[in-house]
Amino acid sequence: MHEYSIVQSLYDAVMVNAGGRGAGTVQEVRVRIGELSGVDVGLLDTAWRTFRVRTPCEAADMFVEVVPASWECPACRCAAPRTGIRRCRTCGGPLHLAQGDEILLDQIVMEVP
């Protein structure tokens, strides 16, 4: 249940960014979560709905873009299948996770005077 801890950090990041622009309230929060980030999107949403109550983010829904994991060979630059041994089928070298471990705050939509 580290999702509550992540939401605490998310809320802090949102408030720093919104506060810096003189925002009154936050209306939307958009995040990007990788399939192999170790974050459960459902739990993250539940944690956000719990956390935002009686804060300037109370009306802000969280929109999550889930990034699928994709692997590639850094030597051959070829894409690799999602499952199976994590070695390149062409050269035998170790694969690299090209995407799928993101835990990012992408965008906020805020109400400003």
Place this chain on the structure above:
Amino acid sequence: MCDSCGCGDTQLVPLEVQQRILSDNDRTAAHNRHHFSERALLAINVMGSPGAGKTAILEATATALEGRRLIGALAGDLATENDANRLKAAGIRATSITTGSACHLDAGMVHHALHHGPWSDLDYLFIENVGNLVCPAVYDLGQAANVVVLAVTEGEDKPLKYPVMFRKADLVLISKVDLLPHLPDISIDRIVASLQQVMPEPDYIAVSARTGQGITQWVRWLNEQEARVAPAHYNDTTGRAHV
């Protein structure tokens, strides 16, 4: 709000942020790493399920090192100081981090613990994370390497069920191998086959804290990691790092 022209109306404004949500933790981890590097201290994040044998392996490590390295440990647990007490009895300078309900250690907890105990003369610092194969993998603590302890009793497909944890491991210690004669359905080869499906470069050692099997190899691996923190300043004559 003005009825004539709308002046004073609020407006909705999008703001592109593109920021890692755990950037505060990452900054603290970088700060910890800087301290470790300054002191040529090898910090290892030891992770694994509850009961995988993390504490027992650290006890065996202290015995095998025979005082050749000064070692310390931060023992993360939800409750009790049992692990820290066991490590102290084994000659390790151990401090407990009692997390309450938190299922993992973060960089701030490690930093706070370091401020409350002498550590700067240590050669190795083991950060024994909370027993959990999910949450600890998400947080950088400032360590030089991640070690995951996987007991043979946990099942051969554990790496497939917890790919995030095992993908981040620099080394997997397959523990309790002295029990293999009693576990006819478990094979090390099948555990390694699972590791190969989640780790591009699986590195593992089969160990038993009870019999000592593999502990010499594990200590050798630790010695090799010293180059990660003090490549230019390591003194081979004394076997002690200095800056």
